[in-house]
Amino acid sequence: MNKPWVLPALFAIMVGIAYYTSSSALEIAATTTGLLSVWLTARERIWAWPIGLVNVACFFYMFEDAKLYADMMLQVFFFVLSVYGWIAWLNGRGAAKVRPTRTITVRLSWTLALLLVAVTLLWGYVLEQYTGASIPYADALIATLSLIAQYLLSSKILQNWLCWIAVDVMSIVMYAYKDLHSLAFLYTIFLAIAIAGHLSWQREYRSLKGGVPV
Template structure:
């Protein structure tokens, strides 16, 4: 136990200020998203820009692509929440059917598998299967968030659990811990969104 604690302490001390900055901004992003604040997308854009650099140097190429795409999605999310479909409060957004999700799950599994096979064959990327599946499903979940679909949080529960292992195994202990915190914050976000929806429904009923 003492050796384990010492190892964790050494890894924490070795964590770069860049990773610490990315972690702080990533936590801010999720907290702000839980409160449906437009500023969550700015925090996301800066955090993901930092992670782009870190993931490239760790040879997690699909994670690098993911982080770059996240920066673009942050811009898209800001626009959607400011001018597009995300302008509506979550309680006013029509939820998608189970059949819709099942169709997309089948598509995403195939796409992620194809990406993993290509990376395994043509690159030196590490952890290609976990990397590919978390990347593809993370993009999908983020897109759902830009549309303020409540179901995005269910996807994140699974994705974040996998990320805890993936990042910790690559030596990003603080980032792995971040995704453990994310698991807790996802429940908080679900509670916040559900509370907002319930309050709006009660106001509509009384009105």
């Protein structure tokens, strides 16, 4: 992931996929800004946040067209969490560029697990009953887990990557089903970056003496 040629190569592949699948300009903008944002996040660069805000706006309009309403609403929360993450990463950093990585507590793990189940069921029911969502409960599950992952990421908590890995796997299947092929391929790349990000953040956390759980 630290090789200088990797990111340009990924962008070239994404453009090729977008051309082959006749993707819209909006979809191309969403995929490229998303790729850059996730890449910078894994490398713990603060520029991940402003680029991520552009990505959120692109995804909002794209999901509206695809009738993935949970994902569309998700972008509003992502916007708020991205602003929070931008601020949080700059606070408590000392002499470092961003704040140090922390790990999750058992209490927070259980709280988030219960929220995942409750919010997914409620959100899925609302989508099924009151919208034209094509796959309401799967859409709601991915959306809810994405919110949890984003909260953990914004809080600089190591386990965010494990949540993103699960989100990426489910998203690949969902976007392929919805014929959003460039997005499905993008999430395949996201999956690889999430795995690399987890390993990198884990090494950093272990190298810090006295890492404090949240």
